[in-house]
Each structure stands twice: as structure tokens, then as C-alpha cells.
Amino acid sequence: MLVDSKYSKIFESYLLSDSKYNEIYNHAVEILAHKNLVSNEVSSNLEFYIEMSKNNFVKFMRAKYSIISSNFDYHLYSDVYVAYENKFKAVQKKMKFEKITYSGVEYYKRNCKNKKKGDFKKHSFIKEKTSLSNCLNFLIKYPNSELFINNQSNDNTLSEPKKLFYENIKNQIDKFGFARLSSLVQLKRSTVLNKYSNPVEFKSLTFRGRSRLTTNIISYNKNYNSVINNFINISWLERGSKLSIPVKYSKKYHGLLKKYHKNTDTEYRIKFLKNQKISVIICTDGQRVIPDNKTNFCGIDVNVKHNLFCLSDGTTFDYNRKLVNDLAKELVKIDELKKDKNYKIGKQRQNMVDTIKNKIKKSNEELCSEVCKYLNSKGLDHIVMENLDNSFGKNFVDDKNNFDINFNRVLSALNLSSLKDIMKHVAMKYGISVSLVQSAYTSKNCPVCGCIDDGNRPDQETFCCVECGHKDNADHNSAINILNRVLLTVLKQRLLKLNKIDDGTFEPKDLKISEVKEILLSLRSNLYKKVEILHTVLV
Numbered sequence: 037m038l039v040d041s042k043y044s045k046i047f048e049s050y051l052l053s054d055s056k057y058n059e060i061y062n063h064a065v066e067i068l069a070h071k072n073l074v075s076n077e078v079s080s081n082l083e084f085y086i087e088m089s090k091n092n093f094v095k096f097m098r099a100k101y102s103i104i105s106s107n108f109d110y111h112l113y114s115d116v117y118v119a120y121e122n123k124f125k126a127v128q129k130k131m132k133f134e135k136i137t138y139s140g141v142e143y144y145k146r147n148c149k150n151k152k153k154g155d156f157k158k159h160s161f162i163k164e165k166t167s168l169s170n171c172l173n174f175l176i177k178y179p180n181s182e183l184f185i186n187n188q189s190n191d192n193t194l195s196e197p198k199k200l201f202y203e204n205i206k207n208q209i210d211k212f213g214f215a216r217l218s219s220l221v222q223l224k225r226s227t228v229l230n231k232y233s234n235p236v237e238f239k240s241l242t243f244r245g246r247s248r249l250t251t252n253i254i255s256y257n258k259n260y261n262s263v264i265n266n267f268i269n270i271s272w273l274e275r276g277s278k279l280s281i282p283v284k285y286s287k288k289y290h291g292l293l294k295k296y297h298k299n300t301d302t303e304y305r306i307k308f309l310k311n312q313k314i315s316v317i318i319c320t321d322g323q324r325v326i327p328d329n330k331t332n333f334c335g336i337d338v339n340v341k342h343n344l345f346c347l348s349d350g351t352t353f354d355y356n357r358k359l360v361n362d363l364a365k366e367l368v369k370i371d372e373l374k375k376d377k378n379y380k381i382g383k384q385r386q387n388m389v390d391t392i393k394n395k396i397k398k399s400n401e402e403l404c405s406e407v408c409k410y411l412n413s414k415g416l417d418h419i420v421m422e423n424l425d426n427s428f429g430k431n432f433v434d435d436k437n438n439f440d441i442n443f444n445r446v447l448s449a450l451n452l453s454s455l456k457d458i459m460k461h462v463a464m465k466y467g468i469s470v471s472l473v474q475s476a477y478t479s480k481n482c483p484v485c486g487c488i489d490d491g492n493r494p495d496q497e498t499f500c501c502v503e504c505g506h507k508d509n510a511d512h513n514s515a516i517n518i519l520n521r522v523l524l525t526v527l528k529q530r531l532l533k534l535n536k537i538d539d540g541t542f543e544p545k546d547l548k549i550s551e552v553k554e555i556l557l558s559l560r561s562n563l564y565k566k567v568e569i570l571h572t573v574l575v
């Protein structure tokens with residue numbers, strides 16, 4: 037379904053006078069300095085700000101400083117808050133007590149590639165909440181709450197669970213003494229806070245602002261003899277003051293001017309370019325695909341060895357092998373020549389490589405179109421794929437079978453991490469949404485029993501679970517795992533978040549690879565009960 041949405045468009049300044057450039061530049065320097073001042077304040081009082089919401093943070097800072105024009109302060113303080121948001125979350129997460137017990141050694145349960153049944157696998161630990169850890173977790177949040185707890189545990193008007201909760205805290209305090217628990221909590225607090233006490237340093241001069249003028253944000257130059265055809269008008273430092281920036285406007289790229297005029301309250305971003313130029317980025321209305329209520333997902337695995345895309349229904353789409361082989365050959369030649377340290381790649385050869393790369397990009401776009409047409413024909417409207425980054429393809433490093441083509445070289449040249457963006461772009465035309473999931477463990481996870489093990493991949497072609505024996509084509513298995521991350525509610529809630537633009541698609545939460553593993557493994561105990569559900573996914 038297509039709905040109205042926002043897109044940003046870039047306007048480049050054109051013949052901007054020195055004095056205007058300096059005025060904007062000086063303002064940016066001022067904003068940057070203030071950002072760093074606020075950042076220092078936050079990092080030295082981390083505890084004070086840690087639980088504030090963004091809106092309260094902005095309100096608080098406005099009142100504290102009140103020196104920045106109201107056209108800029110909201111974005112300035114929001115930018116600082118966002119830079120600290122992850123720190124706040126990390127500190128809150130670290131300030132938790134858990135009981136960790138060593139639970140012994142795990143052994144391999146069956147023979148696999150490098151290990152035999154009964155070989156040492158790993159040490160394992162159990163993390164659990166106890167009465168003591170619950171008490172400490174409360175005290176670390178509310179350190180001076182002894183009196184409060186006393187009152188609460190005697191308060192008969194409280195609900196039963198609340199009463200039990202405070203009674204437990206009181207019992208623990210009676211057992212270990214408040215001073216002792218307090219010092220433990222303090223130690224943890226200061227260790228964690230110390231670790232996160234470095235201020236975030238802002239370096240970029242880019243700044244954001246909002247414009248609330250009665251004149252249109254973009255206007256034609258009424259002086260028709262001038263070479264400047266348009267101006268962007270933004271609210272400037274004083275209330276009601278206006279700054280006009282001469283820009284180039286192209287109907288083909290920017291679209292009709294009237295769509296910028298719908299709002300009298302416009303957000304924009306100013307960036308500094310080379311040669312005294314700036315760019316102004318403003319929002320415009322456009323359309324975006326929103327998945328319908330009844331969404332039909334399709335997992336897609338991206339790989340290079342056997343095909344480019346493998347869908348969770350088993351269909352595969354191959355890339356243009358001839359082009360990729362041509363590229364591989366050229367790159368091998370260049371690598372040979374580069375053994376001579378004085379060798380510099382010639383223009384002709386570079387052009388040749390660029391041409392092949394462009395052709396590959398084009399053919400990949402066509403391939404994405406083919407996938408979308410296929411999905412349309414099957415009534416599938418929501419793609420789930422991995423959030424591939426530049427480390428994609430490192431699985432091939434150790435594969436001796438690839439010696440005929442230098443796969444790593446080709447992979448980096450192909451820039452496959454951009455495939456997700458190409459797919460998003462193409463899919464939109466077909467009314468298909470694209471969600472992204474973490475790429476960690478998609479190839480090593482068993483969708484039937486949840487086991488994660490290097491041994492699950494005896495070779496590039498095969499998936500064979502070392503624990504339950506589930507066997508599948510390796511690429512298809514990955515596609516199923518990718519799909520499961522949105523189909524299984526537990527995984528979806530813990531691994532993914534809704535995209536900020538609120539179009540119903542998911543993106544990966546910012547998690548460490550060990551956290552992803554923990555979440556995947558946490559499903560294991562439940563999985564045995566869910567086998568039926570999974571089997572319906574598998575067929």
C-alpha cells in the first residue's frame with residue numbers, strides 16, 4: 037500500500053556571497069561549540085541525565101542555557117541527547133546485578149567435521165535473578181531509600197505483589213545490613229559510570245533548524261536578469277528574521293516547487309561543502325510503501341558461491357556469472373601487475389574495471405526486479421534480508437575450494453553490502469517492503485532445535501545440525517533463519533525494532549554479536565515445543 041510520506045531533497049548553494057557564507061559558518065561554529073559544552077555537562081553529570089526523556093532533556097537545557105535561538109535549540113539539544121542515548125541505555129543495562137553460577141562443561145553430542153562426540157565444547161554459566169539481586173537492583177536505582185522501604189513494607193494498602201517486593205528488600209537489608217549493601221551498590225555505580233564518563237565530542241559543522249516564515253521556503257528570483265533562479269528562505273537568528281540562500285533548482289530532481297510550500301513550519305539541515313559552498317537539505321512530501329495488515333514475508337539469503345539470492349521458498353536467482361568472472365580475471369591480472377611496486381594502474385584498464393562493475397550493478401538491479409516480480413506473482417509482499425555490511429563474505433576466507441577465483445577480491449569489488457539498498461529501492465516500485473535482520477548466525481543456526489555450532493556447516497553447500505541431525509541446503513537454511521527472525525515473536529521483539537520512519541518495516545537493534553547469540557539460544561528451550569510451528573515454516 038502506498039501512503040504519503042516525507043523525503044529529503046538537497047539544494048546546493050549557488051553564487052553565495054562571502055559575507056553570507058561567513059554568517060552561516062560563524063553560526064555553525066557557535067552551535068558546535070555549544071553542543072560540546074552541553075556534552076561536557078552531560079558526561080560529567082551522567083547520573084542526573086540518565087533517566088530523562090528526550091523532551092524533558094530539551095526542556096531542561098533550554099531553561100538552563102537559554103542563549104540559542106528557538107529556531108535552532110530543539111535540534112541542537114536533540115542531537116546531543118541522541119548521541120548520549122546509547123550511553124544511557126548501556127549504563128542502565130550494566131547497572132544490574134545477577135547471580136552467575138558455573139554449570140559445568142558442555143560436550144559435543146555427535147560427530148562432526150572437526151570434533152568427535154564427547155569432545156569438549158565449552159564452559160557454561162547460568163545467570164539468574166535472586167532475592168538478593170532483586171534487592172540490589174532496587175538499591176542501585178534508589179540509593180537512599182532505607183526509610184522509604186521501611187514504610188512500604190508496613191503499608192497494608194499496597195497490592196500483594198508490591199508488598200512482597202518491598203518485604204523481600206527489607207529482609208535482605210536486615211540480613212546483610214544496609215551499609216554493606218549500600219557500599220556494594222556504590223562500587224558498582226562508580227565503576228560503571230567511570231567507564232562511560234568520556235564526553236562525546238561533536239566535530240561536524242552540519243546543523244539543523246526549523247523555519248517558520250510566512251514566505252515560501254523556496255521562491256523564484258523576481259529579478260529575471262539575474263543568473264540565480266531561486267532562493268531558499270529560512271528563519272534566522274532573531275525572531276522573524278529571514279536569511280535567503282541562493283540555490284540551484286532543478287524541476288527534474290527537486291520536483292514541483294509547490295510541494296515544498298504545504299507547510300509553514302519546515303525542518304532543514306545545512307552542510308558545508310568545498311569552495312565556500314553549502315547545501316540545504318529540506319523535507320518534501322512523497323510516497324512510501326506500507327505493508328498491509330496481512331503481511332506475507334519472504335526470507336532472502338544473499339550469497340555468492342551458488343547463486344545471488346536464495347528465497348525461503350527455495351527459489352534461487354543467480355547473478356550474471358560471466359560479468360563476475362570477467363571482473364575476477366581483471367582483478368587477478370591487476371594483482372599480478374601490482375607485485376611490481378612501481379606499477380600504476382593505467383586509465384584504460386581502470387575504465388575497463390569500472391565498466392564491468394557498472395554492468396554488474398545494472399544486472400543486479402535487474403535481478404532485484406525479477407525477484408520482486410516473482411514475489412508479486414506469489415502474493416508475497418515483505419522481504420526480510422540480512423543487514424549486510426562490508427565484512428560480508430568473510431566466510432569464504434578459509435574455503436580452499438575457492439582458489440580458482442579470488443572471491444574475497446571479487447566480493448569487495450562487488451560491494452554487495454549495497455545490495456540491500458538496491459533491493460529497497462527496486463522493491464518500492466513493486467509495493468514490496470524490505471526489513472533487515474542481523475546477519476550473525478544465519479548460516480550456523482539450526483531452525484529445528486536452535487543449536488548454533490560451526491560444525492553445522494560441514495561444507496559450503498550443506499547445513500547439517502550436529503545435535504538434531506536436521507539437514508538442508510545451506511543457502512535455503514539461511515533464508516529460513518532470516519525469515520524466522522520476523523516470524524517468531526520472541527526473536528522479533530528482542531532482535532529487531534520498528535524502523536524510525538514508521539513504515540512497518542524492521543531493522544536490527546544495535547546488539548553485540550554475543551547478545552544476538554544469547555537471544556537466539558534463549559529460544560532453544562522453548563523451541564522444542566514450537567517444532568510444529570517451525571515445520572510449517574519449513575515446508
Ligand SMILES: [Zn+2]
Pocket residue numbers: 482483484485486487501502503504505506
Ligand atoms: Zn538441530
